Structure formats: structure tokens, C-alpha cells
Amino acid sequence: MAAKKVIETKNLSKVFKNGEIEVHALTDVNIFIEEGEFVAIMGASGSGKSTLLNILGCLDKPTEGEYYLDGVFVNDLNKNQLAAIRNQKIGFIFQSYNLLSRTTALENVALPLIYNRTGKFSNAEEHAKKALEKVGLENRIYHKTNQLSGGEQQRVAIARALVNDPAIILSDEATGNLDSKASIDVADLFVKLNDQGKTILMITHEPDIGQFAKRMIYMRDGRVLTDEFIKNRNTKESAMRELELTAK
Amino acid sequence: MQQLFKTIKVAFQAINKNRSRSLLTVLGIIIGVGAVIMTISAGEGANKQVQDQISGLGTNLLMIYTKMEHRGGTHVRLGRPIDKKDFDIIQKNAVWISKLSPLVNVGAQAAGPNGYKSTVVYGVNHEYFDILSRELSSGDFFKEEDVKSAGKVCVIGETTREELFMDLDPIGRQIRIDKIPFTVVGLLKEEGQGAMGQDQDDIILAPYTTIQDRLFGHRRGYDMIMASALNENSVADAKMEASELLRESHKIRDFEKDDFEITTQVELQEITGNITGILTILLGAIASISLIVGGIGIMNIMLVSVTERTREIGTRLAIGARESDILTQFLIEAVVLSLAGGILGTVLGIIGNIVIYKLTDFYIPTAPYSIMIGFGFAALVGIAFGYFPARKAAKLNPIDALRYE
Numbered sequence: 220m221a222a223k224k225v226i227e228t229k230n231l232s233k234v235f236k237n238g239e240i241e242v243h244a245l246t247d248v249n250i251f252i253e254e255g256e257f258v259a260i261m262g263a264s265g266s267g268k269s270t271l272l273n274i275l276g277c278l279d280k281p282t283e284g285e286y287y288l289d290g291v292f293v294n295d296l297n298k299n300q301l302a303a304i305r306n307q308k309i310g311f312i313f314q315s316y317n318l319l320s321r322t323t324a325l326e327n328v329a330l331p332l333i334y335n336r337t338g339k340f341s342n343a344e345e346h347a348k349k350a351l352e353k354v355g356l357e358n359r360i361y362h363k364t365n366q367l368s369g370g371e372q373q374r375v376a377i378a379r380a381l382v383n384d385p386a387i388i389l390s391d392e393a394t395g396n397l398d399s400k401a402s403i404d405v406a407d408l409f410v411k412l413n414d415q416g417k418t419i420l421m422i423t424h425e426p427d428i429g430q431f432a433k434r435m436i437y438m439r440d441g442r443v444l445t446d447e448f449i450k451n452r453n454t455k456e457s458a459m460r461e462l463e464l465t466a467k
Numbered sequence: 468m469q470q471l472f473k474t475i476k477v478a479f480q481a482i483n484k485n486r487s488r489s490l491l492t493v494l495g496i497i498i499g500v501g502a503v504i505m506t507i508s509a510g511e512g513a514n515k516q517v518q519d520q521i522s523g524l525g526t527n528l529l530m531i532y533t534k535m536e537h538r539g540g541t542h543v544r545l546g547r548p549i550d551k552k553d554f555d556i557i558q559k560n561a562v563w564i565s566k567l568s569p570l571v572n573v574g575a576q577a578a579g580p581n582g583y584k585s586t587v588v589y590g591v592n593h594e595y596f597d598i599l600s601r602e603l604s605s606g607d608f609f610k611e612e613d614v615k616s617a618g619k620v621c622v623i624g625e626t627t628r629e630e631l632f633m634d635l636d637p638i639g640r641q642i643r644i645d646k647i648p649f650t651v652v653g654l655l656k657e658e659g660q661g662a663m664g665q666d667q668d669d670i671i672l673a674p675y676t677t678i679q680d681r682l683f684g685h686r687r688g689y690d691m692i693m694a695s696a697l698n699e700n701s702v703a704d705a706k707m708e709a710s711e712l713l714r715e716s717h718k719i720r721d722f723e724k725d726d727f728e729i730t731t732q733v734e735l736q737e738i739t740g741n742i743t744g745i746l747t748i749l750l751g752a753i754a755s756i757s758l759i760v761g762g763i764g765i766m767n768i769m770l771v772s773v774t775e776r777t778r779e780i781g782t783r784l785a786i787g788a789r790e791s792d793i794l795t796q797f798l799i800e801a802v803v804l805s806l807a808g809g810i811l812g813t814v815l816g817i818i819g820n821i822v823i824y825k826l827t828d829f830y831i832p833t834a835p836y837s838i839m840i841g842f843g844f845a846a847l848v849g850i851a852f853g854y855f856p857a858r859k860a861a862k863l864n865p866i867d868a869l870r871y872e
């Protein structure tokens with residue numbers, strides 16, 4: 220039995236127009252991600268990674284091409300439907316966490332459920348607590364955002380991305396603001412979540428973080444340059460060893 | 468519905484997160500609502516006092532006086548003064564009028580055993596007391612015989628008594644009005660301050676005949692005739708009847724206008740009601756301006772808040788909030804703020820009214836409708852001035868908002 224398609228794009232293009240100037244941020248991008256995959260996207264700055272992720276996350280619309288998310292033809296959706304699909308099928312993780320300030324971890328994690336109109340998550344608090352357990356923050360449930368370290372904040376954000384049980388988790392440089400140790404922890408957390416069946420797509424600048432994934436998409440000038448499975452996946456142990464070596 | 472509930476909760480959390488700022492934001496509304504309630508209530512209080520007093524005059528009251536006109540800053544009498552002839556005609560022929568009294572007044576110097584004062588002396592007949600339903604605290608009214616014989620007797624008010632007699636019992640004692648001795652026969656019950664702030668107990672009443680003979684030296688016309696209609700329902704008939712009789716008496720031809728005026732107690736109430744009503748509206752309007760200023764304050768803070776919370780809004784949109792969710796959240800925040808201001812302002816207004824009562828003895832019952840106006844206005848201000856910032860928040864592009872520094 221073939222695995223379920225979570226993401227499928229056909230000749231996706233995005234052109235930004237600023238008056239006379241046209242920026243071709245994406246050109247003919249064809250991506251295909253199945254359930255249970257863990258994909259990293261790398262590429263130089265300005266190569267279109269974030270633009271792609273925004274479209275995949277239904278925050279932006281492609282100029283051309285088709286996009287199917289979990290079997291839904293996204294191009295046809297209106298604003299409210301896009302909001303609903305972001306709410307139900309996508310978990311976002313941002314470089315700068317984007318947590319609500321002076322608010323508890325629990326409330327932050329429960330936030331997406333406030334906007335869930337399906338009634339599936341009636342006990343929001345319970346779901347939020349479970350998500351916090353999954354990221355190892357069961358002891359920080361009632362801590363406010365400003366009482367948490369950067370790594371902990373990012374794990375709260377990951378819990379928030381998990382809480383709605385999305386079809387895919389999209390992460391745009393989740394480790395960009397973290398030190399090496401915290402970055403490795405986050406990458407390792409992704410691996411564990413992926414082992415539990417979560418589909419993950421993450422953008423990263425750091426090759427050693429990218430190597431935690433199962434598959435690597437390389438972008439250049441808005442196009443997919445390479446798209447290959449990773450043979451020697453990085454692990455927490457080897458990454459930590461590496462870290463210790465460079466420290467000496 | 469359930470969604471609205473959740474959004475209300477979110478709005479409350481946001482307000483709670485910025486407690487001190489929220490309080491400062493609503494300060495304008497608090498003061499505005501308080502001011503509206505206090506001014507409207509003060510207007511209403513004044514109006515009620517005036518109306519009560521006029522009611523106190525007796526619902527059957529009619530006042531008949533010569534038409535006056537403002538000319539070059541002075542009152543000019545148009546036509547014949549009302550006089551004894553008019554009085555007699557009405558007394559003889561009117562069927563709708565039961566009681567009738569002339570009224571003349573004169574400024575005079577009054578001297579008693581313990582003091583003297585400048586005051587106005589009113590000349591009336593014995594029926595006057597009935598017409599205005601004035602009561603005595605001691606002594607007696609003067610009688611018909613006193614009026615007929617131009618007796619030198621008088622009835623005085625409490626303030627006059629205090630100033631002329633101090634602690635002495637005035638009944639049977641003499642006072643001098645412009646050097647002419649009058650015997651005090653009655654002391655009026657205290658009435659307190661009048662509608663326009665005048666002291667109703669600062670009064671001397673004497674037979675009009677005596678005033679005319681002794682103080683004027685001749686029996687000239689009257690300043691007014693005061694009359695009582697048979698009953699409450701015949702006031703209009705009485706007015707019509709008196710008017711016809713006077714036209715006849717004054718030989719006014721059909722095409723000519725009256726040279727006199729007749730005002731009933733009801734009309735008096737309407738006139739003063741209009742004046743105080745306008746006053747109330749004016750005061751309320753001025754106070755409302757402060758509410759609008761308060762609303763602008765809310766808008767200001769909300770705009771700052773939207774800018775500050777751009778990232779939060781972006782995050783909410785990214786994780787699935789609809790534009791309408793954001794719009795409602797911020798609108799609710801604004802409305803909750805202004806309603807909270809409304810509640811606190813109401814409390815402030817009521818306390819203010821009580822404080823004024825304690826300080827000045829001017830009783831202001833807080834008008835219930837002033838609370839509704841204050842509240843309604845506060846809510847309106849919240850929606851009106853909250854809408855623009857809320858819309859601004861809802862229309863943010865999530866991608867830009869997420870990147871906002």
C-alpha cells in the first residue's frame with residue numbers, strides 16, 4: 220500500500236512584483252511529500268525557501284501551479300477556508316518562536332484550538348498538556364513565556380504545532396536563534412516526533428541539522444536543485460560528540 | 468456562538484495582561500460617563516425642584532397680568548393695566564373661577580424690634596392664601612374685613628421673622644413698613660428655596676387695599692390677578708372665560724389682540740420644564756464631549772496595541788484565526804474597556820452626586836436614564852473608536868505580521 224500523499228505541488232511559481240521590478244522567487248517547483256516523511260530544505264539565502272514554505276503553509280498563494288495538501292486542492296480555497304486548513308492540517312514553527320508574551324506555556328499551546336471550529340478538541344487544556352509532555356515540558360506547563368529559555372520556548376512552539384494533530388509540521392529555521400546544543404535537542408525532538416509518525420518539513424541553514432532528516436531538498440534561485448534521501452543520517456549522539464570535539 | 472465565547476475570553480486575557488494600561492485607557496471614559504451622569508442628574512434635579520414648586524402653587528392657578536414687551540432693555544406695558552374694574556367683572560361673572568386675589572408689590576423698608584431689611588411687600592386679599600395653598604405655622608391669615616377696611620395687618624415668612632424679630636414671637640407685635648406700623652397676625656410655614664434660588668420665606672403679605680392707600684397713596688392698577696379655577700379640569704375653561712371678560716372690559720375689538728396675558732400653572736410648568744430641559748441637554752452634551760475624547764483615547768491606545776501586537780496577530784492568523792476572529796477580538800477589547808469605563812464612571816457619577824448633596828444640600832437623585840445614556844454612549848464610543856484599529860488588525864498580512872520587528 221502506497222503511503223498517503225501529504226503535499227503535492229505541480230509547477231509551483233511565485234513572482235513578487237514591486238512596481239517595475241519582478242522577483243521570481245519560485246519557478247516550477249514540484250514537490251511530493253508522503254505521510255511519515257522528514258524532509259529538510261536547504262539553500263542559499265534568497266533561494267526561495269521561506270516563500271515555498273509560506274505557500275505550503277497556506278499563508279500565501281502561488282502565482283502559478285497547483286498545490287494539493289492532504290488531498291485538498293488549495294488553489295480553490297477562500298480566506299476562511301485557508302484559515303481553517305491552517306488550523307487543522309498545519310503546524311507552524313518559526314525561527315523567533317512567536318509565542319504570546321507573559322502567557323503560560325499551556326495557554327500558548329492551546330491557542331490553535333481556540334480557533335478550531337470542528338469541536339474535535341473540546342478539552343483544549345488536556346490536549347495542550349499532552350502536547351507539552353511530548354516535547355518534554357511537563358514541568359513547565361504553568362511557566363510564562365518570559366520565564367523559559369530559548370530552547371524551551373521553541374519546544375513550547377513545537378508543542379503548539381503538534382496540538383492540533385496536523386497533517387504536516389512546517390518549520391522555518393526553528394534552530395536559527397538557538398545555540399548548537401539547543402539546536403541539536405530540537406532536531407532530535409523532530410526525529411522522535413517523526414518516529415511517532417509525524418510528517419515534518421523543515422528549513423535550515425545548518426547542514427548538520429539538515430542531516431537529521433530523512434530526505435534533503437536543495438534549492439537555488441527559486442528552483443529545486445536536488446532532492447535526495449539522506450544516507451548517513453545525523454543522530455543526537457554523533458552531533459554531541461562532534462560538538463565536544465570542536466569545543467576542544 | 469461558542470466561537471464568540473472563546474474570543475471574549477481571549478479579549479479579556481489581553482486586557483488583563485495590560486492592566487495598568489487598560490485602566491489608563493478607560494480613564495477618559497470613566498470621567499466622561501461620570502460627567503454625563505452628574506450633569507444630567509443635576510439638570511433633572513433642578514427641573515424636579517422647579518416643577519415641585521410650581522405644583523405647590525396649586526394646579527388650579529391662573530395668573531392674569533398686563534401684556535409686557537421688551538423695548539430697549541426695559542419692560543413696557545402694552546395697553547391698560549389690570550385694575551379693580553377687571554377684578555370686579557371677573558368676580559361677578561365668572562363661573563369657572565372660584566377664588567380671586569389682586570396682587571400688587573412694592574419694594575419697602577421693613578423694621579422690626581430686632582432688625583430691619585429691604586424687602587418686597589405683596590398686597591393681596593384674603594383669598595390669596597387659599598389660591599396658593601399657603602399654610603401658617605402660627606397666628607392667623609388676615610380676614611376679608613381687614614381687606615375691606617384697609618387694616619394695617621400683615622403675614623410674614625420665616626426669613627423675615629428671623630431678621631426682624633430674631634427669637635421673639637412675632638404674632639401680635641408690630642413692624643414698620645416704610646414707617647407705617649403693621650401688626651403681624653400670622654407666620655407662614657417654611658417653604659425653603661424657590662425654583663430660581665429665591666427665598667420664599669423672605670416675604671411680607673398685607674391687604675392690597677392697605678398697600679395701595681398707605682404706600683402708594685392711591686388705588687392704581689394691579690400688577691396681577693391671581694385666580695383659582697373651580698377644579699383641575701376647568702382651568703382651560705376658566706382661562707377662556709377670563710379672557711372673554713377682560714376683552715369686553717378692555718373694549719378690545721374682534722380683530723385686535725389681547726392686551727393682557729393669562730398663564731396657568733400647567734403652562735408655567737411647561738415653560739420652566741422647557742428651560743431646564745434645554746439646560747439639561749446642553750450640560751449633557753458638553754459632558755458627552757468628554758466621552759468622545761475618552762473614545763479617541765481608546766482608539767489611540769488600541770492602535771498602539773495593534774502595532775505592538777502585530778506579531779501576535781500574525782501568529783494567530785497563521786495558526787488558523789479568521790480575519791473576523793481578530794476583528795471581533797479587538798472590537799470586544801475596545802467595548803469591554805469602554806463598558807468597564809462605563810461601570811466605573813457610573814459609580815463615580817453616583818458618588819459625585821452624593822458628595823455634592825453632602826457639600827451643598829442640593830439633592831441630586833441620580834436619574835436612571837442618565838446611567839443608560841452614559842452606558843449606551845460608552846458602548847457606542849467603544850464600538851465606533853474600536854472598529855478602526857480592529858479592522859486594521861484583521862487586515863494585516865500574516866506573512867508581514869510574522870516578520871514584523
Ligand SMILES: Nc1ncnc2c1ncn2[C@@H]1O[C@H](COP(=O)(O)OP(=O)(O)OP(=O)(O)O)[C@@H](O)[C@H]1O
Pocket residue numbers: 235236237242243244262263264265266267268269270271
Ligand atoms: N514580499 C516580497 N516582496 C518582494 N520580494 C520578496 C518578498 N518575499 C520574498 N521576496 C524575495 O523572494 C526571494 C526569496 O525569498 P525567501 O524569503 O523565500 O528566501 P529564503 O530562501 O527564505 O532566504 P533566507 O534563507 O535568507 O531566509 C528573495 O529574493 C526575496 O527578496
Ligand SMILES: [Mg+2]
Pocket residue numbers: 268269270391
Ligand atoms: Mg527564509
